[in-house]
Amino acid sequence: MLKKISLLCILSAGFFTITAQEKIPFRMTKHNNIIIKTLVNDKDSLDLMFQIAMEDASISPERQRKADHIIFDKDDISKNNTVKIGKLIKKNVLFANNELTGHEADGKIGTGLFAGKAFKIDYDHNEFVSYDQLPDVKGYQAIPLLLQNGQLFIAGDNVIDGKQHEAYFLLQSGYSGGLLYSNEFSDEKDLEKKLKVTGEKTLRNSSGQSVTTKNGVLPFFKLGTLVLKDVSAGFFTGNLKTQRANYFGADVIRRFIWIIDPDRKTAYIKPSQYFSAPYYKLN
Structure with missing residues (x-):
């Protein structure tokens, strides 16, 4: 009986490892841009536009919200920032300064959010889903x-x-x-x-x-x-x-x-x- 229970635990652990996922809600603007609500360095609440054409992040000179706790060097680069999105915590995020972004956004954030993982952009449910491994792609x-x-x-x-x-x-x-x-x-x-x-x-x-x-x-x-x-x-x-x-x-x-x-x-x-x-x- 103990062996059966142990085997069941191992199989269950393997199953959850394969299907482990993290959901990130987003908002679509009327200009088709994806907006993600973030908390940067535990201080700055920023609406960042998801930019699939970049890996890191940036702050716009036309932002509506303060980004006082992102400290830039002489080259307008800020390293080692922490970004929280719901339960997701991403460390060592690099921000560039003074890059223009889309409507309704304070800056941009890229695919580095999902580094080393598969991710889904689900426009039917307005959410990202990240996976430790490639999920079932039947029908795709x-x-x-x-x-x-x-x-x-x-x-x-x-x-x-x-x-x-x-x-x-x-x-x-x-x-x-x-x-x-x-x-x-x-x-x-x-x-x-x-x-x-x-x-x-x-x-x-x-x-x-x-x-x-x-x-x-x-x-x-x-x-x-x-x-x-x-x-x-x-x-x-x-x-x-x-x-x-x-x-x-x-x-x-x-x-x-x-x-x-x-x-x-x-x-x-x-x-x-x-x-x-x-x-x-x-x-």
Whole structure:
């Protein structure tokens, strides 16, 4: 009888190790940004925007709440901070100073929250779930990830003028819109002529150089076997050529539920409640 009880305890312990998880609630803004309520260094209550395109954290110069207990050095870097989110305690968090962030946020926090763990972005329940190991992904589709300098890229197929073009996109949850194309991709595919343009805005710098942001509509975008239709797609024209990467923005990220593996080599996706929602309109 004692042996049976001991075996049951071992099996139960193993089961809970495999399925151990931590839930973190978040709030979605009308601009598609994810806001997490945090307590930094046991003193500063801050609303931080989750930025999947970074690992560490930062504070915005336009913050609404005080961050007096984050001490920055001469290079505007602060190390060894403690961040509490509910029951989760994350130590040795690095903050950068004076980085702009999304609407309604005092700063940003990245994927370092889930270092060494798998994590889910669940837009149906407005929560993150972190796992010690990859959870059951039945019903999800596997998408390869490319990890570069702490940033995650995925490959998607763009249907332009009836032809399919593959491109890599940086997962960028700080950009409220849908797709945003690099200058190289935009020029090469002649998007100004081949996409239906729905709006534009021109800005000039002190030297008189201009950049025009154009909002267009991509007929189809394919991620794995899942297809988004009439996708909001932005690109730039003008003298300034500063957009170096294609962005997979918050408006398209929210259309899926994501599970990211611990090694950041694979994302598992399935449609969320927002899969067919109207697209976000940029101002």
